[in-house]
Amino acid sequence: MTTALKTDNLTVLESEAIHIFREVAGEFERPVILFSGGKDSAVLVHLALKAFWPGTIPFPLLHVDTGHNFAEVLRFRDEVVQRHGLQLMVAEVQRWINDGRLAERADGTRNPLQSVPLLDTIAEQKFDAVFGGGRRDEDRARAKERIFSLRNAFGQWDPKRQRPELWNLYNGRHRPGEHVRVFPLSNWTELNIWRYIEREDISLPPIYFAHRRQVYQRDGMWLTSGPWGGPRRGEVVSERSVRYRTVGDGSCTGAVASTAATVADVVAEVQASRLTERGATRADDRLSTAAMEDRKREGYF
Structure with a gap:
């Protein structure tokens, strides 16, 4: 008599994310992981370390720093990079403001100002796959995303150009100048994230x-x-x-x-x-x- 092995939901989600990391590493030339030091990006880095163990993550991390980040989060970001010997690139919004490519908003918030530094850095470094920690449960717009989300030569997202994704088949085809945003946590929820943090004992700010x-x-x-x-x-x-x-x-x-x-x-x-x-x-x-x-x-x- 055989006993069926029960696979819990977190293990299924973890396996899917690790598969996505390895798929991108084999299909793209210059991937990068967006890493802010937040809980979702901490889980992303943890999954990437698992995906490529015993080696290290074979591509850099990128943080678009608004200059208005919490000090505790920046300290944690730098600790993670040092602990695992990772490469971190920082695109500082303040630098774009200083040279006139961006202007401060009247309301003082800099979150919407991150897009230009991000797109400029992607173009300068010729990144063709950009990992993000977006999840479909966060917002209706993110719910429309595929795991592989094509961006045009201007870095823009068009929901009408989303490609079907059947089973674990992902289409990374893109023209020169275009890139693909990749969301390994798409199918996770906030509760999944916290339960995984608990199970894996992942440190956070x-x-x-x-x-x-x-x-x-x-x-x-x-x-x-x-x-x-x-x-x-x-x-x-x-x-x-x-x-x-x-x-x-x-x-x-x-x-x-x-x-x-x-x-x-x-x-x-x-x-x-x-x-x-x-x-x-x-x-x-x-x-x-x-x-x-x-x-x-x-x-x-």
């Missing part, structure tokens, strides 16, 4: 766990002061126990009130939540009902 922080409330989110400005008149600063569900530009990334101090606590909190992490804590996604899709058409992640 402490900002993801409950801590005391000086914050003020705006549009239903808890924001923190920083080089990006704030608080505005009438916004009262108080110290609260908060954590971040997602990290990005400090001017538009909010915290949530929380006492979840461990990964297990966070898993329980995410299970009970009825709001997506971006919908709850990212002001840049509230600019319009199609904010993410508009930015993706311009070349955003």
Whole structure:
């Protein structure tokens, strides 16, 4: 009598992601991984290390740094790179502002300014495959993405040009000047990410766990002061126990009130939540009902 082996969902997702990494390594000439130091990109790097073990990751990491990042996240980013002997490239939004290729926005947020430095760096380095940590559960625009997402010679995304993906067959064909965004975490959810972090004991920046922080409330989110400005008149600063569900530009990334101090606590909190992490804590996604899709058409992640 034979006993069927039961494969859990996390193992299936892990196997799919590792297959995607190896597929890209064999099919493309110059891949790169977008790495911000956030939880999704930390999982991406962990999966890439598994995919190419006992060797190291055979392509570099790229961070588009707005200059408004949280210090804890930047420290973690650099620790990961040093620990695993990886190559990190940093495209600083401030450099594009300094030479006039970009201008500061009136609202002070720099998240939408990342597209130009990203596309310029892709063109300069001739990257033909760009790994990102986007997941379909984050936003309706990301739900439209395939795992291999073709971008035209201007780095723009056209949902009408998405190719069918049957089983584990991926079409990386592209013309000179075009590139492909690759999303190994497409089929993961926020809860999958946290359960995998728990299972694999993946380290993260402490900002993801409950801590005391000086914050003020705006549009239903808890924001923190920083080089990006704030608080505005009438916004009262108080110290609260908060954590971040997602990290990005400090001017538009909010915290949530929380006492979840461990990964297990966070898993329980995410299970009970009825709001997506971006919908709850990212002001840049509230600019319009199609904010993410508009930015993706311009070349955003």
